[in-house]
Amino acid sequence: MKYCDLHCDALTAEGVRQVTAARLRAGGCLVQCFAAFVGEGGFARFLQLADAFDAMCAREKFQKVRRASEIRADAVNALLTCEGGAFSSLEELDGMYARGVRMAGFVWNMPTGAGFPNFPDYAGLCEGRVSPVLREGERGLTAFGEDAARRMKQLGILMDVSHGSDKLFAQVASLKTPFVASHSGAAAVQPWARNLTDVQLKTLADCGGVAGLLFCADFLSDDASAEGQRAALLAHARHMVRVGGEDVLAIGSDFDGIPPNAYLPDPSMMPRFLQLLADEFGPRIAEKAARDNFLRVFGEVCGE
Numbered sequence: 481m482k483y484c485d486l487h488c489d490a491l492t493a494e495g496v497r498q499v500t501a502a503r504l505r506a507g508g509c510l511v512q513c514f515a516a517f518v519g520e521g522g523f524a525r526f527l528q529l530a531d532a533f534d535a536m537c538a539r540e541k542f543q544k545v546r547r548a549s550e551i552r553a554d555a556v557n558a559l560l561t562c563e564g565g566a567f568s569s570l571e572e573l574d575g576m577y578a579r580g581v582r583m584a585g586f587v588w589n590m591p592t593g594a595g596f597p598n599f600p601d602y603a604g605l606c607e608g609r610v611s612p613v614l615r616e617g618e619r620g621l622t623a624f625g626e627d628a629a630r631r632m633k634q635l636g637i638l639m640d641v642s643h644g645s646d647k648l649f650a651q652v653a654s655l656k657t658p659f660v661a662s663h664s665g666a667a668a669v670q671p672w673a674r675n676l677t678d679v680q681l682k683t684l685a686d687c688g689g690v691a692g693l694l695f696c697a698d699f700l701s702d703d704a705s706a707e708g709q710r711a712a713l714l715a716h717a718r719h720m721v722r723v724g725g726e727d728v729l730a731i732g733s734d735f736d737g738i739p740p741n742a743y744l745p746d747p748s749m750m751p752r753f754l755q756l757l758a759d760e761f762g763p764r765i766a767e768k769a770a771r772d773n774f775l776r777v778f779g780e781v782c783g784e
Contacts, residue, residue, distance in 0.1 A: 482770065523567060523572045563588055565588070585642060586639075589643060649680055721769075
């Protein structure tokens with residue numbers, strides 16, 4: 481079964497990478513989204529990562545795609561995305577689109593000029609002073625972020641609300657266009673602030689969007705063992721389908737942005753997860769989650 485993965489950090493990973501061309505092919509990857517995570521480097525850093533993406537695609541013979549019709553069934557198709565708010569002006573957002581970005585988030589774990597993240601105090605969280613379940617509910621998109629969201633809708637860029645605050649999520653949803661949470665889980669299963677509430681899952685489904693289930697062990701379960709993670713992935717997938725319906729579930733691994741998951745350490749192991757979905761939901765819904773739900777949204781927003 482072929483699959484699409486809405487998020488990985490291979491472009492900025494250091495040392496031994498989880499995502500390699502050989503592992504993507506071994507796992508049956510149809511589309512891999514590669515996030516340009518800019519940190520504090522801004523648009524200049526984005527341009528460096530866009531060059532690295534182009535070089536990687538040429539080196540590994542990945543098929544670069546900007547719309548659904550460019551996807552080849554016989555290739556690993558690569559889509560450039562952006563995480564962390566690489567743009568500080570609408571002109572820079574236009575420049576990202578020109579370089580091929582078709583999915584972009586507004587924030588990472590720190591506030592940007594566009595908006596505020598899930599965690600109201602990330603430094604405090606890292607220092608153990610703040611609970612990981614504490615959610616940012618008051619601050620969302622800035623005025624510039626609202627302008628950027630409208631421009632993204634106009635251009636045909638999928639808005640990504642993973643890492644965004646609850647208010648940011650609601651503001652994006654108010655635009656009544658399909659959007660994505662590229663790498664998130666279900667808060668009802670594991671109540672970390674990075675996960676989606678039931679209300680958010682329903683809202684995402686109502687807007688025609690998808691949630692990419694991530695493989696970060698902490699966000700899935702307190703049990704980091706292989707069996708614990710297998711059970712947790714199934715619990716999150718089951719809950720997301722129960723609450724949002726069969727059209728909302730997708731895959732957003734976060735490979736190379738997380739420590740190796742004991743059950744799914746790299747893309748070569750994806751067939752075991754896809755079989756888990758098929759055993760739980762049957763082949764039709766499993767194929768939707770693996771591939772078809774994202775392809776629907778990608779085609780609708782970014783063009784067939």
